[in-house]
Amino acid sequence: MASISGIPSFSVLGRERMTGVDTAWLRMEHPTNLMMIVGVMIFNDKLAFPKLKATIEQRFLSYPRFKQKAVQDPTGAWWEVDKKFDIANHVKKTKLPGRGTKKDLEDYVSQQASEPLDFTKPLWQFQLIENYRGGSALVTRIHHSYADGIALISVMLSLTGETPEASLVKPKKTDKRPRDEMDFWTSVTKPMASVMSGAMKLTRGLVEQGLEIAKDPATMREFATKGVELAEELRKIATMQPDSKTRYKGLLGRQKRVAWCEPLPLAEVKVIGKALGASINDVLLATAAGALRDYLRQNNDPTEGVELRAVVPVNLRPVEKAGELGNQFGLVFVDLPVGIEDPLARLELVRSRMSALKGSSQPIVAFVLLSAVGLGPKILQDQISGLIGRNATAVMTNVPGPQKPLYLAGAEIDEIDFWVPQSGGIGMGLSILTYNGKVQFGLITDGGLVPDPHNVIDRFAEEFEKLVMLTLMGPYGPEYDEVLEQVFGGKGKKQR
DSSP states (O other), X not given: OOOTTSSOOOEETTEEEOOHHHHHHHHTOBTTXXXXXXXXXXXXXXXXXXXXXXXXXXXGGGSXXXXXXXXXXXXXXXXXXXXXXXXXXXXXXXXXXXXXXXXXXXXXXXXXXXSOOOTTSOSEEEEEEEEETTEEEXXXXXXXXXXXXXHHHHHHHTTXXXXXXXXXXXXXXXXXXXXHHHHHHHHHXXXXXXXXXXXXXXXXXXXXXXXXXXXXXXXXXXXXXXXXXXXXXXXXXXXXXXXXXXXXXXXXXXXXXXXXXXOEEHHHHHHHHHHHTOOHHHHHHHHHHHHHHHHHHHTTXXXXXXXXXXXXXXXXXXXXXXXXXXXXXXXXXXXXXXXXXXXXXXXXXXXXXXXXXXXXXXXXXXXXXXXXXXXXXXXXXXXXXXXXXXXXXXXXXXXEOOXXXXXXXXXXXXXXXXXXXXXXXXXXXXXXXXXXXXXEEEXXXXXXXXXXXXXXXXXXXXXXXXXXXXXXXXXXXXXXXXXXXXXXXXXXXXXO
16 A cells, blocks of 8 residues: 555554654654644534534544554554544534633633643544534644645545535545535645646656666756755755744743634735735735734834744645645745835745745655654654754645635534644744635744734734735736725726
């Protein structure tokens, strides 16, 4: 049985060997940084617990991996079927204290993000919140060793339907993937195609062709050139200097704090990016940098020259392997220019830096390093995770989700938030997810370093509005009316 990472997996006495990267996430579990992906779905209506439980039984558990637990022994890490599996241990319901406000839910998710999963059972859990703002919320926790965030979002999509009725029907077994799921995978892989195509093509070619490449001198030169590039990226990572020291970095504790803000309209973000010659991703990263800067200023911290480095996961899984579990992603390191006050100058620098990453082999090198963590001794694991933790402040994810409403167990999903774990000494995670025409920002922090993440996340809308106003104050261009249309509904257009 071939694994998703290219490393053979095999079964011994009913156990299946974990891949190197999956093992890495299992090994990186630490009381100060739990290696689980935490998510929240918000519903305006009541989500019926029996229907939710039936959906999870029929759809989620159609992946056999979720009935397996992770075990380790001196020979390595394995997946082993839990012979005592009971869905009641994994699908539960509860009520928030008080009136079930947003703060009450954020406090509950913070507590869940701080508590480890039970390693004697499969490492996942769904908690239905029955009293959130007159509707419901669903809190999910799944260990990163099962799959990366992209794969798990695909799994969550498989639980949904495009109508209330479709979300309640047991799906038929078919080789064809639902259209919304394929649209999701196309949107995930397409933005990174220019970054990854060359390195991935050569890497796969080396595995598939083996010694045959020696017969073609031109191909040999191409592989040699790429090998030099990979070695150079490894050198850059190994010799990378730490980013700026701020209150976002420090000794970690065991309490996490979680917050999210009201979503931004995706159409507005698109049109501002178009008007300023930047991508949606550029606009969102620049907005994040501005919010992080403003929080430092509020606390009277210096901001001049401050650079915050974010570790950004990059999907390496091809579309044809969409929905497979496992971890197949690389990492790129993005320096956020928090020290720049001018929002337009900040955006331009972000755009320039992201453009420079196109064609980079960084994700491939990082993937190899993560594999080494899983396959090598613990001392190697500590060195690699320590290297990343020392030289970065945050983990940042940006996932383009479905752009139409979806339903889970008969109830419409209004918002989706999720947070991936931070490894080593990194104490902050920022997630950006687009869904149904909205952009959602979520933040998870170490409670001792940033006890009030809502004071950071609430600044995102303000920073975006600065870009909107500066765009409207700029020279009149062909996109001006389009900006007005999105922001003001077409009112107040300039007279030609």
